[in-house]
Structures are given as C-alpha cells and as structure tokens.
Amino acid sequence: MNKTSRLPGFYKLPIIERLKILKELAELTDEEVGLLLNTGSLPIDLADRMIENVIGVFHLPFAIATNFLINEKDYLVPMVIEEPSVVAAASNAAKMVRQGGGFKASTTPPIMIGQIQLVGVKDLEEAKETIIGEKDKILEIANEKDPLLVKLGGGAKDLEVRTINSIKGSMLIVHLLVDVRDAMGANIVNTMAEAVAPYIEKITGGRVYLRIVSNLAVKRLARAECIVPKEVLGGEEVVDAILYAYAFAAADPYRAATHNKGIMNGVIAVALATGNDTRALEAGAHAYAALSGKYLPLSTWEKTKEGNLKGCLEMPIAVGIVGGATRSNPLAKVALKILGVKTANELAEVMVSVGLANNLAALKALATEGIQKGHMKLHARNIAIAAGAKGKLIDIIVERMIKEGKIRLDRAKEILDELTKSG
Ligand code: MEV
Secondary structure, three states, rough: OOOOOOOHHHHOHHHHHHHHHHHHHOOOHHHHHHHHHOOOOOHHHHHHHHHOOOOOOOOOOOEOOOOOOOEEEEHHHHHEEOOOHHHHHHHHHHHHHOOOOOOOOOOOEEEEEEEEEEEEEOOOOHHHHHHOHHHHHHHHHHHOOOHHHHHHEEEEEEEEEEEEOOOOOOEEEEEEEOOOEEEOOOHHHHHHHHHHEEEEEEEHHEEEEEEEEEEOOOOOOEEEEEEEEEHHOOOOHHHHHHHHHHHHHHHHHHHHHHEEEHHHHHHHHHHOOOOOHHHHHHHHHHHHOOOOOOOOOOEEEEEEEOOEEEEEEEEEOOOOOOOHHHHHHHHHHHHHHHHOOOOOOHHHHHHHHHHHHHHHHHHHHHHHHOOHHHHHHHHHHHHHHHOOOOOOOHHHHHHHHHHHHOOOOEEEEEEEHHHHHHO
C-alpha cells in the first residue's frame, strides 16, 4: 500500500463506511469485502480440514490499526483480538511515532533452528568432530527434502553441535540452521531434522531421540526503533515518567512479564489476523526475554540528548506468509492483502513495530493518567451505542456519562431520550 494510513475519525465511522475506505485503499474485491462482513467466512468443511474433532467456528473481532509508518511505508495493520483498547492504543502510539519519523524496522535472515538430540555416543568430542566433518553431506540430505525452497534461495545452510549436561547425563544437540524464506518453517525444519537423524546415528554410533524445531528462534530476530518527540508526549516529564516505568520492568520480573504482555498484545493480534502460530511467538518471546538468565523486558527505552523518547524492541518473530492457515483461512489472506507485505520478513517488521507501539501506549498511559480512563471511554462508547445512540449523539452521551461517573445503560438511555426530545 503506498497510500496513507492516516485516517482521522476512522474509529467513529460505521463499519460499512470503514469498509468502503479500506476497499479503495487496499483494492479489495467485492468478494473480499463480503468475507469481512460475513461472520461465517470460515466454512465449516474447511475448518474440519484444519484441525480435528471440529464442532464449529469461533469468531473474534477483526480491526484495522491506523497511522503506521514503518521504514517510510504506510501500513494499515489488521488486528484480531478480544481485548478493548489494544487497537486504539496501537493507532494512537503509531500516530505519535509518526511525528518522530515513524518506525525503523529490520530483520535478520529467516533462519530457524531444528534440534536433533543425540545420546549414547562413547566419546562426545569425537562425535562432535565427526558431525562437523560430515556437515556438507548432512546439509545435502536435509536439502533433498525441499528442492523448491533451495531454488528460492533457502534451505539448510549450516549446523552447530552443542554439548549439554542433563539429568540423564551429557548429550549432543545438533542444531540444523535452515533458511525458511517466507514460511513460518516449523514443518520444513521438522522434516529435515527427521531426514538427517539416521545418518547422524550411522556416523556416530549414537541414538537420536528428539528431532524438532526450536521456538527460541534467536537467529530470526526482528527489531524496531522509534523516537517520539517530547512535545508529542506532553513534555519531558512524561519522557521521565516512561523511563521510570521502564526501569521498574528492567529490575523486576513481575513487572517485566506485564510489560512484555503489553508488547504481545500487538504482536499476537497481527499474528492471529494473518493466520500465524501465536503459541510459537509467545514461547519464543518469553524464552528470549529470559535468555540472560534473568527475565527482562523485551524493549528498552531511553532519553535522547534532545530530551526525546527513544524505544527499541528486539525479539524473535517466526512468521510466514505462505503455508498453513496464512493461505487456507480466507480472512488471513484478506489480512495479508490489506497489509501488502511481500515477504515474511516484512511481516515481522510490521509486527515488531506494532509490539513497540502497544508498549509505548501502555507505558505512557500507566505512567500518567492510568489505563482505566481510556478503557472507560471505550466502555462508555459501547454503552451509548447499545442504548441506540447514533452519530454525534454517541460522543455527547459518552462525555456526559464520564463526567457524571455513571457509565450505565439506563443512564445512556435517559440522556438519549433527553437529547432526542430537545431536538
Ligand atoms: C494490558 O493488556 C496490557 C498492559 O498491562 C501492559 C503493561 O502493563 O505494560 C497495560
């Protein structure tokens, strides 16, 4: 998408009006708009082929976060989530970051790790050398499993051998490093790990047990940075307040867990919308946060010499734009089209930026007015709409209920009555 993602007032429009705008910006077909409107977009027979023992289809709201400028490109970001305020928070934070030039995001190549557990070898050092000496042959066996991936520039590229001490004694762990290109990659890596295992057993005389991808994808990192001008945040005191919030998280795992949860609000919502594996992302993120031996916040925040706020988020993001539900779920396809990403790495760059945006929004709210005020506004809006208010009346009723501290359906109805009678 090369059009703007700045859509002021988008949140106030009825769904049908939002869809009209989106249809034009993302060049959606009538059929794709139909899928978004239809709560039965995942046909039951397709659901039945995706997992086992299917008894229905479970729905969640699908929204668009606005204002995202990442590496000088505008993105409308699809998010699927049950929690109120997350989409609004991402859009608000992206608007602030935009005023500092937008997000700068990058990724390492999409290298996933396949682990092969080797036990029962007599001499660990000798076995390790044998495996390293046979590297080319092992990579060749792995690559025979996916010639198309190799043709696309991916495939098994390298291997590492680690010795670990366990309650069952020392063992060798072979890491097969596979460039999975635009796939999430778990299937490819598992297939390759299983394929090379018999050869590893043959050359070492050992016994292989596990052959499986590692979700601690340290070789597949995504990174986003942003600078928010202090004036946009409300002054240098707010910058300092956010730095106190960060210091808290950096010193205390109880806070760091919640800090990181706020980041995952954004990351997971985009992962769900695009049909990606959210559990793999959560596992990777939290293991990465604890890699130093202490559970830490995934993001860092500091003050620039001009007094502005600078944030950085680095984390493993193993996602795909081909394979699995990214292609089989019709709405995931629409989400990817709206985003307009060309590679899995570009998707990861968007996701890490959204994670940083949600983190910024949470820290700003928590360090200043608290998060309940924003929540209340949204809650009040829902109540006003449920009471039957439309258009400008919604905002008037919301303001009145918040001012009175009475956010209730009966009060919303009363105010609506009053307003419609007075004309
Ligand atoms: C709520 O979903 C997320 C927050 O708790 C994150 C945080 O505390 O940083 C607001």
